[in-house]
Amino acid sequence: MIKKYIYGQPIETNAVVMDIEAEKDSIQALNEIQTDDGKLFFTYFMENDDIVYGLGEANRGINKRGYIYESFCSDDPLHTEEKRSLYGAHNFIVISGIVNIGIFVDTPSQVQFDIGYTSKNVLKITPSDDNLKIYIIDGTSAYDIVKQFRKMIGRSYIAPKWAFGFQQSRWSYYTEDEIREVVKNYRENHIPLDAVYMDIDYMDGYKDFTVSEERFPNFKDFVQEMRQQGIRLVPIIDAGVKIEEGYDIYEEGKYYQLFCKKADGSDFTAGVWPGRTHFPDFMNTNARNWFGSKYQKLISDGIEGFWNDMNEPAMFYTDDGIKEAVDYIKEFDFDTNDSNKFFELRDKLTGLANRRKDYESFYHNMDGQIVRHDKVHNLYGYYMTRAAGEAFEYINPDKRMLLFSRSSYIGMHRYGGVWTGDNQSWWSHLLLNIKMMPSLNMCGFIYSGADLGGFGSNCTRDLLLRWLAFGIFTPLMRNHTALGTRNQECYNFGDTQEFKNIIAIRYSLIPYLYSEYMKACLNDDMMIKPLSFEYPDDEFAKTVEDQLIIGESIMITPVYQQNAIGRYVYLPEDMLLVRFASPSKRSCCVMHKGIHFISVGLGEVPVFIRKNKLLPLCRSVECIDMLDTSKFEIISYTDREITYTMYEDDGYSKNYDSPDNFVDFAITENDGQLGAVCKKTIVKLSLFQ
Numbered sequence: 133m134i135k136k137y138i139y140g141q142p143i144e145t146n147a148v149v150m151d152i153e154a155e156k157d158s159i160q161a162l163n164e165i166q167t168d169d170g171k172l173f174f175t176y177f178m179e180n181d182d183i184v185y186g187l188g189e190a191n192r193g194i195n196k197r198g199y200i201y202e203s204f205c206s207d208d209p210l211h212t213e214e215k216r217s218l219y220g221a222h223n224f225i226v227i228s229g230i231v232n233i234g235i236f237v238d239t240p241s242q243v244q245f246d247i248g249y250t251s252k253n254v255l256k257i258t259p260s261d262d263n264l265k266i267y268i269i270d271g272t273s274a275y276d277i278v279k280q281f282r283k284m285i286g287r288s289y290i291a292p293k294w295a296f297g298f299q300q301s302r303w304s305y306y307t308e309d310e311i312r313e314v315v316k317n318y319r320e321n322h323i324p325l326d327a328v329y330m331d332i333d334y335m336d337g338y339k340d341f342t343v344s345e346e347r348f349p350n351f352k353d354f355v356q357e358m359r360q361q362g363i364r365l366v367p368i369i370d371a372g373v374k375i376e377e378g379y380d381i382y383e384e385g386k387y388y389q390l391f392c393k394k395a396d397g398s399d400f401t402a403g404v405w406p407g408r409t410h411f412p413d414f415m416n417t418n419a420r421n422w423f424g425s426k427y428q429k430l431i432s433d434g435i436e437g438f439w440n441d442m443n444e445p446a447m448f449y450t451d452d453g454i455k456e457a458v459d460y461i462k463e464f465d466f467d468t469n470d471s472n473k474f475f476e477l478r479d480k481l482t483g484l485a486n487r488r489k490d491y492e493s494f495y496h497n498m499d500g501q502i503v504r505h506d507k508v509h510n511l512y513g514y515y516m517t518r519a520a521g522e523a524f525e526y527i528n529p530d531k532r533m534l535l536f537s538r539s540s541y542i543g544m545h546r547y548g549g550v551w552t553g554d555n556q557s558w559w560s561h562l563l564l565n566i567k568m569m570p571s572l573n574m575c576g577f578i579y580s581g582a583d584l585g586g587f588g589s590n591c592t593r594d595l596l597l598r599w600l601a602f603g604i605f606t607p608l609m610r611n612h613t614a615l616g617t618r619n620q621e622c623y624n625f626g627d628t629q630e631f632k633n634i635i636a637i638r639y640s641l642i643p644y645l646y647s648e649y650m651k652a653c654l655n656d657d658m659m660i661k662p663l664s665f666e667y668p669d670d671e672f673a674k675t676v677e678d679q680l681i682i683g684e685s686i687m688i689t690p691v692y693q694q695n696a697i698g699r700y701v702y703l704p705e706d707m708l709l710v711r712f713a714s715p716s717k718r719s720c721c722v723m724h725k726g727i728h729f730i731s732v733g734l735g736e737v738p739v740f741i742r743k744n745k746l747l748p749l750c751r752s753v754e755c756i757d758m759l760d761t762s763k764f765e766i767i768s769y770t771d772r773e774i775t776y777t778m779y780e781d782d783g784y785s786k787n788y789d790s791p792d793n794f795v796d797f798a799i800t801e802n803d804g805q806l807g808a809v810c811k812k813t814i815v816k817l818s819l820f821q
């Protein structure tokens with residue numbers, strides 16, 4: 133049961149698609165408090181054992197209790213533990229205990245969630261703007277509430293199947309030849325690969341929708357050449373449009389008044405990669421349609437996927453900021469002995485980026501309504517991605533495109549996925565990736581993933597192997613790294629065998645992973661869940677944050693510590709451990725409910741098959757185009773008849789609901805013997821009881 137409450141006159145975010153009539157009474161599930169100076173906030177008293185789930189792309193654990201989070205899309209590449217904001221703003225939480233309640237705070241500006249940080253059992257929600265909508269969802273469990281929420285916000289974006297292949301990125305591969313070299317190395321080493329990313333340097337002077345003729349002289353032919361090798365190229369698109377006379381996007385945006393404006397009516401200027409830029413006013417329908425139509429050019433060159441970046445929007449500086457800093461320096465007393473003054477000087481310069489003051493200094497024209505940016509800040513990346521997603525619908529109505537964004541708000545999940553931005557090559561960020569995935573799923577971001585191996589800093593061989601061994605299970609499986617870091621492609625760490633094996637395991641699991649992904653999207657469900665969602669009565673399972681349920685059949689237990697030879701795992705029921713060294717080299721053993729230590733060598737992937745479930749595996753190949761889904765091997769842990777329904781389609785069209793897309797794999801009894809039955813060829817059945 134969902135109740136909706138409206139405060140003041142909120143700006144429409146289009147996060148919710150379900151028609152829900154607003155309540156006339158005031159909110160009961162929360163205490164609504166108005167301070168003397170008129171500020172509104174809400175509190176809720178949490179029981180000691182309550183768990184708080186949600187917040188999507190946020191720092192810390194699956195259970196959000198004990199910290200304070202600010203929903204304010206932030207370009208901050210150092211995700212250290214104390215940070216309160218990352219790139220996404222996903223204002224949905226579920227408090228789960230004896231009572232279960234879901235809360236969605238639908239407002240485009242900043243919201244603070246103090247979840248027992250100031251006072252242990254008090255949840256305090258403080259919106260920065262009193263105009264907002266609040267949805268309260270009652271349910272029988274946290275999982276039940278998430279499913280209701282997901283229905284309310286509409287079907288998640290569906291990626292093409294090739295986007296389940298392994299993808300390689302770096303900032304940047306500068307030329308056609310550098311990309312050819314990457315592909316050659318992957319193919320020669322027989323490490324599967326489906327896509328290579330083109331970071332900002334493919335452009336001419338970082339100008340959106342241009343391709344450097346010098347470095348990519350025959351771009352269309354090059355795209356084709358890569359396709360013939362089973363590779364898709366995925367270019368980046370940044371939010372800021374370079375200010376340059378004669379550059380068509382700049383000229384058009386200026387002429388048709390499609391950029392964000394300052395109070396005096398001039399176009400707002402901020403510095404990003406191209407230097408001084410203007411920001412398209414994505415809150416405006418004309419600007420969205422205009423910007424969206426620009427993707428057409430690259431699509432006609434054969435491009436099938438994009439990543440939208442810098443769309444918080446990120447600003448390195450503004451003209452005003454620079455002027456203030458310069459004035460400050462001019463006045464600075466260089467003879468001072470006051471060390472605080474030096475820190476002040478330092479902060480003045482490092483604080484030039486993403487200043488709150490700058491976010492308060494420009495305006496959107498929301499189809500007639502003029503709104504200051506900070507009031508709708510959390511929608512900017514969402515609406516950029518909406519612009520692209522809506523354009524793809526008319527550019528290529530029958531074909532799925534890959535699309536994901538850095539900044540996001542709930543609602544954007546209908547147009548694209550997310551990647552979690554600039555993490556670091558740190559073991560703690562592998563763990564953060566593990567913990568974030570179920571929260572992203574709760575908020576509808578099913579096609580998602582982190583930069584595997586870490587973006588900033590230098591990755592080590594063991595970290596990359598362990599991270600990939602987890603990345604197998606995230607829909608977006610992309611290795612990406614920053615400018616200036618050590619080469620992070622899998623063939624740059626000596627012996628490639630273990631990399632090859634791990635990525636091959638992903639490919640043999642793709643039919644299962646894609647099936648579970650598609651079912652999650654089509655049924656408004658989660659693909660990646662915390663243990664507690666599947667074992668709600670198991671008190672211990674509720675505390676486990678480093679093991680996840682992937683789809684209906686398996687539980688994973690990634691290793692995320694350097695030099696570990698294995699790890700402790702908790703089994704909420706008897707399960708079958710399949711320890712993969714490669715798709716075909718594996719050992720299986722039944723393990724009983726409880727805590728165990730399992731050894732996991734570097735390059736090994738432990739997968740637990742749940743009781744009375746089965747896992748279909750296909751033969752691994754070097755790219756998705758070669759995947760043969762007519763033959764399967766089945767591993768099952770059952771002593772009775774069971775069925776697994778696999779979703780399978782062509783991977784690019786949109787005929788999702790056709791009954792032909794569902795294939796049953798059954799373990800049935802015949803003459804007292806269990807055997808597998810399927811319209812596919814079953815090459816081998818490994819049955820454990």
Ligand code: GLC
Pocket residue numbers: 302303331332368441442538553554612613614
């Ligand atoms: C941002 C993105 C990163 C990209 C870089 C250069 O930091 O988050 O992924 O590589 O910009 O475009």
